[in-house]
Amino acid sequence: MSVTDKFEKLQAFYKQLMPTITPESWLITQSYLNVRVIKKRNFLIREGTVCNHVSFINSGLLRMYYLKNDKEKILGFCTDNCYISEYKSFLTRKPAQLFIQAIEDTEVIETNYDDLQKLYKEVPEANFLGRMISEQLFIEMSDQSISEINETIEQRYNKLIEEQPWLLQRVPQYMIASYLGITPEALSRVKNRISRKSKKLVPVC
Amino acid sequence: MSVTDKFEKLQAFYKQLMPTITPESWLITQSYLNVRVIKKRNFLIREGTVCNHVSFINSGLLRMYYLKNDKEKILGFCTDNCYISEYKSFLTRKPAQLFIQAIEDTEVIETNYDDLQKLYKEVPEANFLGRMISEQLFIEMSDQSISEINETIEQRYNKLIEEQPWLLQRVPQYMIASYLGITPEALSRVKNRISRKSKKLVPVC
DNA sequence: CGCCGAGTTGAACTGAATCAAGAAACGTGG
DNA sequence: CCACGTTTCTTGATTCAGTTCAACTCGGCG
DSSP states (O other): OOHHHHTHHHHHHHHHHOTTOOHHHHHHHHHTEEEEEEOTTOEEEOTTSBOOEEEEEEEEEEEEEEEETTEEEEEEEEETTOEEOOHHHHHHTSBOSOEEEEEEEEEEEEEEHHHHHHHHHHOTHHHHHHHHHHHHHHHHHHHHHHGGGSSSHHHHHHHHHHHOHHHHHHSOHHHHHHHHTSOHHHHHHHHHHHHHHHHHHSOOO | OOHHHHTHHHHHHHHHHOTTOOHHHHHHHHHTEEEEEEOTTOEEEOTTSBOOEEEEEEEOEEEEEEEETTEEEEEEEEETTOEEOOHHHHHHTSBOSOEEEESSOEEEEEEEHHHHHHHHHHOTHHHHHHHHHHHHHHHHHHHHHHGGGSSSHHHHHHHHHHHOHHHHHHSOHHHHHHHHTSOHHHHHHHHHHHHHHHHHHSOOO
């Protein structure tokens, strides 16, 4: 796969946000991009370190979580065609509070902090782009933090089945449980309750 | 108070973010700003409506909350010198999921969505500014969503006392409870427990 | 074959919710 | 300035969803 191919998805993404991007600007922008592969179970960022990258996911699957009382609490998952970063740490230059770990082998296109600052100066359009990335990350985070708006765990699990069924295929159940904010045991019982309910509605005689 | 005085705080804020802002750019920017006063108990934004403004708080106090099963869940409070908006709704032009309500009489400087888009075109620096606002709002939201990192309710309440003691003076206790994610009854008991503990440590004989 | 991690199931426990009732604080009008 | 009603806060009794701990199953893999 050539370098150009690796940036293909990102370029499509940029063109969508910024239809007027000039080939020159794109070339300069591209010169600041790096492809990196994160193997399953490895980390994009660890709690306590300063986050130096904003990463666009070409392929793969990552999870964001923090440790609370030695237990993992998962805030969300990210997959193809979206930006991911411990953005607060990236912006403030202070240690990250989150871990971001690959659940599957993952390929990202990274932009380094210093490079991005340079890019903002060199390419005026980059400020627009920076705003877009910022807004994108904001929306992702809002979705995560509002997800608990659903009343019961059962409703939230059902919503997950509807909206992100692929997560159930690709993520072990104990991580889904953590994402929903309960223990694996509790999720097991919730699933059990749901399936018993649907059997009642459609009895197989 | 003259119009210029009303924009004073915001100008200081802009100058800090963007020391190079030209007087001309500031004049254009200013022409797109509106001052609005929201009386106590009135709303900056209601769930279900599209949010058309990003607002800078000159003075006052607001809370952001959503309804879950007819009960209010408070996500956070905002006061002087920070930006507030139902930003996801503002960006996506879809109905807001949150309410933003004044707890005290509040004065804000608003920027309208359409005006801001125009401003981005007219004043190149505005893209930089838009990025700054976006980043600012992102950081505020991260702080809110990570706040549950503290283990017990007691620890979170104690942290609140340390870090935002003014909240306890200005916000009724049932709102603090909602912010901490518990019922007013539960918070009352937590406070009770804490004060009994400190009495044990420093017995008054 | 036996080990290991993931998932399930059961029993006991627990922190917080709920419901209810009373006390304290607040503000509004006379 | 007091009296009243409303709102907020406290306290108690009961209930419940989810945790914890432990035992057991299942499927993959060295």
